[in-house]
Amino acid sequence: MSVRTPRHAASHRRPSRWARGAGLAALSLVLFGTSTFAIAYNDIQTNIDRHDIDDLLGERPTQAGQEEPAPLDPASGEAINVVVLGSDTRAGEVNDEYGTTPEAGQRSDTTMIVHISAERDRVEIVSIPRDTLVTIPSCGMGDGTWTEPSYETMFNRAFAMGADGGGLGTAAACTIRTIEELSGVLIDDFVIVDFAGFINVIDALGGVPMCIPEAISDPKAKLELEAGEQVLDGRDALGFARARYSLGNGSDIDRIGRQQELVAAIAREALSKNLLTDLPKLYRFLDAATSTLTTGTELGSIPTMAGLAYSLRGIDLESIVFETMPHLPAGNRVVPAAEAEELWEALRDDEPIQGALNAAGEEPTEEPSDDETGDTEEPTTEEPPVTADPEPTETPVCP
Template sequence: MSASTPRHASSQRRRTSRLARGGGVAALSLVLFAGSGVAIAYNDIQGNIDRHDIEDLLGDRPTTAGEEEPLPIDSAAGEDLNIVVLGSDTRAGETNASFGSTPEGGQRSDTTMIAHISADRTRMEVISIPRDTLVSIPSCRLEDGSWTEPRSEAMFNTAFSTGADNGGIGTAAACTIRTIEELTGIYIDDFVVVDFAGFINVVDALGGVPMCLEEPIDDPKAHAQIPAGEQVLDGRQALGFARARYSIGDGSDISRIGRQQELVAAIAREALGKNLLTDMPALYRFLDAATSTLTTGTQLGSIPTLAGLAYSLRGIDLDSIVFETMPFEYAGNRVRPTAEAEELWAALREDRPIQGALTAGGEIPTEEATGVPTDAPTTEQPPAAPEPEPTPTSLCS
């Protein structure tokens, strides 16, 4: 593969002009900022975000349904969006370094979620891709302009570490996006990379996240010691819960994905319960804290776009935020996508609702809530473990 100019690069000016024409929601959000007396803080928040223009790194890409070129993020023109959220285990920075060195050095992404936002802004589907999925990783461009060799039968999360050669976050995100687009045929509109410090900041900016743990967590590798029962997790506790693996469940990355989805659902409940998307002073305080270590693409990293997208989602129902894991089958200690995975990707490409395994309301989705049959394909799970002895009462009932 060569480093030739990708076919989408030539349309940058046209996409930018569409953003200017379709920015009504973003403009309204800025008016609300001004009316609440915090407009002076705009540049403070914008300066927090580390933005990377990765367009030239992505090459030939899928197209959005019915459009030769995708509309910019939240143009308010009725287009669905696909945003990749990546969790980085980098140890750069004081907070990240406090978690020790990574086992293999460098940085990896053990958490990858595709957040699909429906065109009418009434639904969000969040799909986790297991890090151990065997995929083809295409040739990726690095910061020095060179291209990596394509790989087959590679573990999915190596796409991030491959692109992060010499520490490039933008190239790491770009290589992951190229891999996702080749795997799914879905056009990815933008990305967010959150490191340990960024995740801690998000949770602490909310004032913590209420959770109920059925069993205590004591996982030194995840720096997590959390008692069982109902409590409010602070940022470090929530990060430990998200990372815990060896001392809870079956020790697999798959079981950790389920807990991460439960945690993200709880964060969504807390954010929407505090009316952050309509209380502009509170939204500013949250964004100022939460974006201090955020890395994004050029569009989502724009405060007008970010505020506009947040405001357009202000009325979303918790049961319309649905979580699912890519359907897979085991291949030894790795996994492969199944035929049901392609059905899932097709639903996202066509902006159709999915059944899912969990909603942000904490419930298993129903046909009434999602509009899809309750017997729709779901992720294949490993053989069930023996049922534990029943306990008299549940801590989380």
């Protein structure tokens, strides 16, 4: 397997340069300036389980020639990379309703790198298949020890190993180190969402409208859906995200495609709500959505959340793009394809990617140039040949 050696910067702690984020503080005061919203601010902030993992990350890649990571400050004009991890833990209320995991501990069956462009006019979401064979570098554990590197091992083992060695902070740190080893992309922060947290986010939005092409019956995912247009509540949306063996070819790659369709639908619904113009609605959403959220210290700050949301308020659906890391089969696993390096380079350099899907639910297309169209012939007035009417076809359930 060919893995790019990441560029490294000197080992350091994440800089504390929030004085440069005065705009975020002002925005926070606007949003939460009254005594009612000051209380709401405190409630929401205390919901979030934040972890400082700087000491567990060791040497880091550089980004776009910078000497140190860009702060999570939307006023800074710097790109941001956040890794979103879906934990399959069964610990806790709601999570325990989904039975036990096949083995002890918890794993990350969903991993997405969310790249937010420096201009805040693009969001690119890249999924890494959990079955990718990678090198897991030495990872810091909760007791102060560091593990030995692992080679040709499944990607989601990094999260499981870190979780067993200390908890969610070490799980995130080991996963981030593995992503940076794989891609050379600097990860600025992380979000971990468990089953209960995912359900809370969907229900806080009031459900997610989706069209289901065919009926689904998946007892393992606790999912029963009819075909057609419908609004999925939190539990049905979770089941759709988890469903695997009853759909398609049963592969994790197929499931990633469905998860991206679901996240695209979530983005459509979230952007349609105009939450920033309705403060009570914003509070209710954040209070519910953050109740079981785990993040790093910076992204878990309410001013950062509010600032990022505000800076992205004008983004259009076509500019939110989804892609899966290019890969090749390796038995019942996959390995990164050569094209993966082109994707990682685009993220490192904050360049747009083509993607396989956008949040409008469409396959992104590139505008052809005049040369590519080959439209150089004179128009003709000749009548087209008459053909028989095509046979009527059955109307698809989902247009």
